[in-house]
Amino acid sequence: MMDGNEATALVAHKTNEVIAIYPITPSSNMGEHADAYSAAGQTNVWGTVPTVCEMQSEGGASGAVHGALTTGALTTTFTASQGLLLMIPNMFKIAGELTATVFHVSARSIACQALSIFGDHSDVMATRQTGFALLASNSVQEAHDMALIAQAATLESRVPFIHFFDGFRTSHEVNKIEILSDETIREMIDDNLVFEHRARGLNPDRPSMRGTAQNPDVYFQGRETVNPFYEKTPAIVLKAMKKFAKLTGREYSLFEYVGDPKAERIIVAMGSGAETIHEVVEYLNAKGEKVGLVKARLYRPFSAEHLVKAFPKTTKSIAVLDRTKEPGCAGEPLYIDVRNSIGEALENKAAPFTHWPKIVGGRYGLGSKDFTPNQVLAVFENLNQDKPKNHFTVGIVDDVSKTHLELGESVETGDPKTFSAMFYGLGSDGTVGANKDAIKVIGDHTKNNAQGYFVYDSKKSGSMTISHLRFGEKQLRCPYLVSHANFVACHNFSFVEKYDMLKNLKTGGTFLLETEYSKDEIWDKLPLETQQRLIDKKAKFYVINAIKLAESVGLGNRINLFMQTCFFEISKILPRDEYMKYLKEAAKKTYGRKGEEIVKMNWKAIDMAVENLFEVKVPAKATAKTKLKAAMVLKSAPKLVKDVLEPILAGKGDDITVGQMPLDGTYPTGTSQYEKRNVGIYMPAWDIETCIQCGMCALVCPHAAIRTKVYDPKLATKAPKTFKTCKAKGFKEDLGFTVQVAPEDCTGCGACVSICPAFQKDASGKKLETKAINLVHKDETMRVNEAENWDFFLNKIPDPDRALINLNTIKGTQYVKPLIEFSGACAGCGETAYIKLVTQICGDRLMIANATGCS
Ligand code: SF4
Ligand code: SF4
Structure with missing residues (x-):
């Protein structure tokens, strides 16, 4: 593997x-x-x-x-x-x-x-x-x-x-x-x-x-x-x-034909998309249709002779798919080459057919847009038309140039016995690594073919990851995302509140949820849509409090092995003693470098998981009072944010039409303030008594999610009940001072805690390990209260006049509003803190030039 x-x-x-x-x-x-x-x-x-x-x-x-x-x-x-x-x-x-x-x-x-x-x-x-x-x-x-x-x-x-x-x-x-x-x-x-x-x-x-x-x-x-x-x-x-x-038994050719020898409709394609088409061709031909596929392998030097010979004599219409775009061209490259080759072959009487087939070209899959079986079906359907659409797109809605093909329902074209699973995790929580190990165990220790594909946000650490696993005895020709899953696991409870993650679960499938709620409490905590999905799909439902277990064995928030063990236990792909043995071997390989102690912690996680896995009886009726959080942005957000960015944040970016997108990639600034990721399991809590008001915590926060302000103390009289305030140190005037965290923007990385220089002391004056700011588990009450406090802090307490602030001190710079806020950088990023600081020192007369990536 x-x-x-x-x-x-x-x-x-x-x-x-x-x-x-x-x-x-x-x-x-x-x-x-x-x-x-x-x-x-x-x-x-x-x-x-x-x-x-x-x-x-x-x-x-x-x-x-x-x-x-x-x-x-x-x-x-x-x-x-x-x-x-x-x-x-x-x-x-x-x-x-x-x-x-x-x-x-x-x-x-x-x-x-x-x-x-x-x-x-x-x-x-x-x-x-x-x-x-x-x-x-x-x-x-x-x-x-x-x-x-x-x-x-x-x-x-x-x-x-x-x-x-x-x-x-x-x-x-x-x-x-x-x-x-x-x-x-x-x-x-x-x-x-x-x-x-x-x-x-x-x-x-x-x-x-x-x-x-x-x-x-x-x-x-x-x-x-x-x-x-x-x-x-x-x-x-x-x-x-x-x-x-x-030497190997594996046969390839320059242009490989797959399909019915008397096929009339043929697709030509290159790259992984050809495998999806291959699967659909087998699916359609099994249903009595006559379709085929030419897989282009050697694209340059282009052998027109070999290409033309690959088509069956019966060819009547051809769709050539290009995974690229050449604006203003007469057609994308593979389409032009195929059309030209067939034209020359017909002229030279070297084609297997005597009449021009209908030939059209289309674009698909740009920027890893998932290329699915129903897109292939739409392309074959287009070829059925008297006048098939040419220069089409498939997989998007182009309401500007009307290039797109209409799609039908999502269809399962692979072997129905193939087992498919989806795992929703948080970047850096170990879910992807554990799933890689899991699929390797299945591939290496069963007779199944196995496939693992891992979808990351470009925000990487701290954002959602989805692992798509498949295994089955037949060859897997499915280089597209799982859309009919036997098993769905959610490794972060906040996702359940935001995403309709059970829409891809098959009827009779299984849902595994990591949650702090017990099997008796959890039903009332689910949004209405999720409850209804579980009922409609006759799903089996399991819960485990893996965070608590991980903390108890010293693994912090690394819950991956608990969840993996539960997957093996529920799916029954291997007997318990076998999968445990393989998971332990994999853990040793993965964590061996970090020392025996870490390996043992992970082994303990594997041992503890099964006895802490609970099945939840799914009631017959949905009873929740809450619904999925539809609006992930503030009501005051600009139209573009609502029309384009909100669907992207809600995982519905594929539904955005061409006409909704900015023409030239220009967006308004400051849009990250509308995204409330709420991915942190922990958040910092401020201890007024110990704080020396140095501003270091705000300085290092990669997301500008912790701030300090000095203000007229009268303002605090209108603050929410749980808002914390104290007298500002180092000012002649009587000013209020607050360290406030944005609970839905904080990733819980702990950078602020680790930099804080002020330690708490016990009654005898002995230094403790706890500081003026400490990470605590973020429960719902804390999230709601602190969100209210943050709103008050941000919007009701004015930013101080820059002229009154000493920008030569760290604490001074941190009283100034940063102009790069809530970055989607990885939790704990060291670079965004610098850029944020530069904006605090220089204000908006500043240009920052940066290469791509994390440079
Ligand atoms: S835990 Fe990390 S993200 Fe949260 S406030 Fe502290 S530094 Fe910022
Ligand atoms: S780093 Fe610690 S001492 Fe300094 S302002 Fe923040 S909480 Fe207070």
Whole structure:
């Protein structure tokens, strides 16, 4: 069990000598794996440890690759998105000099109207002109296999390759794969070709000159010298695929046809989306339809001959799907290539059919938009029309240009026996790591195929994560999110109040909830919609107070192993003694580095979970007085916030139409104030007596969720009952002072507590461990009271006049309103605190320039 990045890095490390890297999501893990292999002394198949060097940027990495290749070293790199674009200048040189190499790319969107760290083919498509061959993998197994096929083919063809697969969907999907042995890798790589590659390297023993300048008289002719190499490359790749099939039994082709041999409606696609289409083609054909799919693998050099031969004679209509957008183009790249190839073949009477089929093109899945079976059904339905929509989009509602195809109901097209599960966790609470372990246990210790995919918010730590797990005896061709789950687990009670997380639960499915409420109390704490879902779906319902248990064994809020154990216990995928044994082994592997004590705590968690798991009897009638919190924003929020940001926050961003989006990615500022994440399990409580009013707590808070103010003490007379106030220190005037926490913005990271310099003392004056501010468990009463106090503090107590504040002191700066507030940074982030402070010191005449990521 491994993900696409690891599956690729394994082969790249085995077949290269120099690996020049620069991290960029979602390809970074390939570099990290390669670095770790070399650090551990792992060798390539020739017995040497590859040199891994991290450069200063992707431009530098590709320059280092070019340099190493020019000396004859087998060299590779990993990248994505704008990182790949930075490599383009060197790629033209590498290809122009006919240099064998493979760049492994986890394909990702390009930052256009907004940055997106997620997957599509925009980056790869921007390299079409460089002269690199482009070879696509559709799954984790394929990423492993094509990495080797590309390496074999580049050495023989001398054409450099980009081997690409879908960012996140393939790069981060954990799947059960067959690992290539060193013998197979050795068998695939012809040593003579390696020697030839070396012999072409610049070497003082065989002096030659490269990189000359050519004038108008000869540059053109020089550019055309490479044609024969590109003409031969498709056959070379096919030869490598055939050799690979002999060695492993896994067959691939340049354009692979799947479906009814007499199909009339065909989709052409590339990347993970092709697997979804494959599943739907089998589903439809089993119901008596005649549909097919051409999976494009070698996209450059484009072999029109092989493409056209892949279609059945009966083809009447074709939809070509591109996972990219070229504004203003006559059609997206794959569509144009397919249309052109069929046109030429018909002209030359080389097509399997005699009449022009209807050919349309469409865009799908940009920025990792989930590509689902009902989208594929809509594409096939479009092909049924006399005049199918061309240049369409699928998966969105385009109310501006009316490009979209209408979707039908969500349909389950995979094997109905496949078990699907969804786990809602909080970034950094260990849910994702535990689910990775769980799916590995299932994949490794049962005969099931298994798949794990993990959806993160770009806010990472402190935001919601959803783990999608599937396992079943049949091959899983479902690179899309679970939408019909047998099991749903919620690892944070605050999510139940906000999200309709049971809408994806199958009838008769199971819901597991982490909560502080007992099995007898919990029913009345659920929103009405959740109660109704449980009743309508005839669901089984279990609860566990995992936070309390985790605290009792010293694990803090790391509840993952309790929840995992409950999943295994309820799902009965393995007998109890077996799953416990495997979970303990996994915990040892994961936490072994942190010491025996931590491992033991985790083992204790596994032992304690089952006896603290309780089934809740679901009543026949929903009785709740509360409903799901529909509005996650303030009533006063601007229209754009209500129309666009609120649905995004509510997990309904997929429903936003094209017409609702800002045209050019411009948004009003200060919108994070409307998002009340309420993800913290703990929050700080202020002890007036111990506080020395230093302002350090407010200084370090990454989210500006704790503030200090000095004010006219008369204002406090109108404060809510639980509002805390005291006399301000260090002012001549009689002023009030308050440290106030925003309970729904605080993530409970504890940074403020850890920096606080004031310790409480006991009656004898001895210093205690507790301070002037301490983390306490945030219950509902505290949340409500402190929200009211925060509202009063923020809106009824004015900010002090900047002119009266001494901005040369920390406490002074913290009386000033920060202009970057409630950032969605990871809990405990060290960087946002600095930016916040700069705004407090400089005010709004300030420009901040920052690269992407956490820089
Ligand atoms: S616990 Fe963290 S987020 Fe909450 S107020 Fe303290 S520093 Fe800010
Ligand atoms: S850091 Fe501690 S002592 Fe300083 S203002 Fe905050 S609570 Fe008071």
